[in-house]
Amino acid sequence: MSNPSDLRYTESHEWVKSDADGTITIGITEHAQELLGDMVFVEAPAVGRKLKAKEECAVVESVKAAADVYAPVSGEVVAANSALDGSPENINSDPYGAWIFKMKPDNAADVAALLDATAYQAVVDSEAH
Amino acid sequence: MGARLCGLALFHLKKANMTLKTTPLNAAHRAMGAKMVDFGGWDMPVNYGSQIEEHHQVRNDCGMFDVCHMRVVDAKGDGVRAFLRYLLANNADKITLPGKALYSAMLRPDGGVIDDLIIYFMSEQWFRIVVNAGTADKDIAWMKQQAAVHAPGLTITSRDDLAMVAVQGPNARAKVWQVLPQTKAATEGLVNFQAADCGEYFVARTGYTGEDGFEVMLPKEKVEAFWYALNKVGVKPIGLGARDTLRLEAGMNLYGQDMDETVGPLESGLGWTVDLKSERDFIGKAALLANPPSKKLVGLVLLDRGVLRGHQKVVTAHGAGEITSGSFSPTLEKSIALARVPNGVQIGDTVQVEIRDKMLAAQVVKYPFARNGKAVCSL
Numbered sequence: 001m002s003n004p005s006d007l008r009y010t011e012s013h014e015w016v017k018s019d020a021d022g023t024i025t026i027g028i029t030e031h032a033q034e035l036l037g038d039m040v041f042v043e044a045p046a047v048g049r050k051l052k053a054k055e056e057c058a059v060v061e062s063v064k065a066a067a068d069v070y071a072p073v074s075g076e077v078v079a080a081n082s083a084l085d086g087s088p089e090n091i092n093s094d095p096y097g098a099w100i101f102k103m104k105p106d107n108a109a110d111v112a113a114l115l116d117a118t119a120y121q122a123v124v125d126s127e128a129h
Numbered sequence: 130m131g132a133r134l135c136g137l138a139l140f141h142l143k144k145a146n147m148t149l150k151t152t153p154l155n156a157a158h159r160a161m162g163a164k165m166v167d168f169g170g171w172d173m174p175v176n177y178g179s180q181i182e183e184h185h186q187v188r189n190d191c192g193m194f195d196v197c198h199m200r201v202v203d204a205k206g207d208g209v210r211a212f213l214r215y216l217l218a219n220n221a222d223k224i225t226l227p228g229k230a231l232y233s234a235m236l237r238p239d240g241g242v243i244d245d246l247i248i249y250f251m252s253e254q255w256f257r258i259v260v261n262a263g264t265a266d267k268d269i270a271w272m273k274q275q276a277a278v279h280a281p282g283l284t285i286t287s288r289d290d291l292a293m294v295a296v297q298g299p300n301a302r303a304k305v306w307q308v309l310p311q312t313k314a315a316t317e318g319l320v321n322f323q324a325a326d327c328g329e330y331f332v333a334r335t336g337y338t339g340e341d342g343f344e345v346m347l348p349k350e351k352v353e354a355f356w357y358a359l360n361k362v363g364v365k366p367i368g369l370g371a372r373d374t375l376r377l378e379a380g381m382n383l384y385g386q387d388m389d390e391t392v393g394p395l396e397s398g399l400g401w402t403v404d405l406k407s408e409r410d411f412i413g414k415a416a417l418l419a420n421p422p423s424k425k426l427v428g429l430v431l432l433d434r435g436v437l438r439g440h441q442k443v444v445t446a447h448g449a450g451e452i453t454s455g456s457f458s459p460t461l462e463k464s465i466a467l468a469r470v471p472n473g474v475q476i477g478d479t480v481q482v483e484i485r486d487k488m489l490a491a492q493v494v495k496y497p498f499a500r501n502g503k504a505v506c507s508l
Binding site: 012034037038040041043056059061062063064066067068070085092 | 131164175176179180181370373374434435436438456457
């Protein structure tokens with residue numbers, strides 16, 4: 001499965017979507033869910049929490065492991081996807097639809113500086129070898 | 130995203146790594162779409178898609194596991210029973226029916242657990258032993274060292290020529306008979322924990338899932354054909370991921386997690402396998418008698434949202450404990466764990482588990498959590 005070209009990515013396997021209202025939506029990539037396997041628990045950050053780029057802010061847990069999710073840029077959490085409380089497996093079936101949280105970035109330019117789909121694919125490929 | 134607690138070496142996925150050991154089924158796993166991981170130095174399948182589906186497959190129907198990495202050891206010669214009676218914490222005298230198996234810990238003189246294993250009584254000149262993969266070399270060295278002193282006439286042979294496949298689930302035995310009809314007459318009457326030597330196939334009614342089924346030992350060069358033949362009659366391959374949740378639900382210890390050389394069997398939930406009542410002496414007995422345990426192994430079910438994992442701290446009214454194995458239980462749809470806690474903790478108590486920066490409530494329960502397709506622990 002290819003990574004959507006309209007998203008930005010981090011080396012730590014988060015995807016970032018820029019929304020029309022200036023906020024960003026964050027989830028984990030197809031590659032990340034594939035590594036983790038069946039998802040059973042998601043803990044999103046609290047709305048209002050101020051995050052620094054690369055700060056640990058959410059946790060996704062599969063049957064076999066727990067993994068941290070990092071803030072892709074600095075900013076404030078403005079929403080958390082409570083639908084994942086009851087259906088964490090949505091991350092497996094639809095990783096680019098099952099968002100985890102939304103942020104208002106401190107600086108929009110930080111988002112533009114994240115990896116594009118091609119650069120992210122190179123990260124994935126380098127991990128596989 | 131970054132790895133936090135990796136039960137199965139999450140980020141050790143490798144496409145090809147020549148330094149890992151492989152079983153004769155390696156190519157078959159890849160052909161069946163397995164995700165391979167480094168499991169204690171072995172290149173093994175963690176799942177073939179969904180670990181949860183594989184778990185239910187075994188509880189509801191049947192599945193097959195590559196357990197070729199485990200080691201078969203044959204102990205042969207006069208006096209083999211007497212030697213095992215001294216070598217192991219459980220009493221080899223308990224098995225007198227031919228083919229009958231016994232689960233036991235093998236202890237150090239100080240009571241620490243070298244390994245847990247299964248012995249099969251085949252004759253007074255032959256006991257078969259199956260040991261864990263990661264401990265096989267040290268186990269065999271220990272057995273040979275002890276035999277040299279206490280039973281020099283015995284031969285202890287690592288059966289590296291044998292492979293092993295576990296077929297588990299309510300329909301497992303019927304599927305094995307479909308593929309190996311020649312073994313049916315000899316294995317139909319096997320009771321739980323009993324094996325039959327059917328020439329090339331050694332068929333044991335044992336397993337590590339809490340379900341009925343067989344573990345089949347056979348020549349290495351025949352195992353791939355056996356695997357594909359089972360698959361052809363509808364037996365699905367199951368990875369190590371589901372193997373771990375199945376054994377945890379069944380309340381079965383995992384060596385290296387729930388016990389190791391630094392803890393004794395009595396604080397590892399293995400008291401039922403240790404015979405301290407008879408006059409029999411065995412390695413580790415004096416240490417066990419001299420050091421009554423202050424802790425015990427209990428089951429936990431998480432009441433709050435989250436997932437219990439190994440090494441999380443457990444806070445109780447009687448002092449601190451630690452989770453030894455924890456995961457999500459697909460059968461209970463809750464998180465469950467085995468935990469080593471102070472003796473004063475009782476079934477039904479509520480304890481706190483430290484998960485990241487939070488204290489979450491868990492209830493102490495009697496395990497197993499699930500067996501024979503059903504949840505058996507109630508809150």
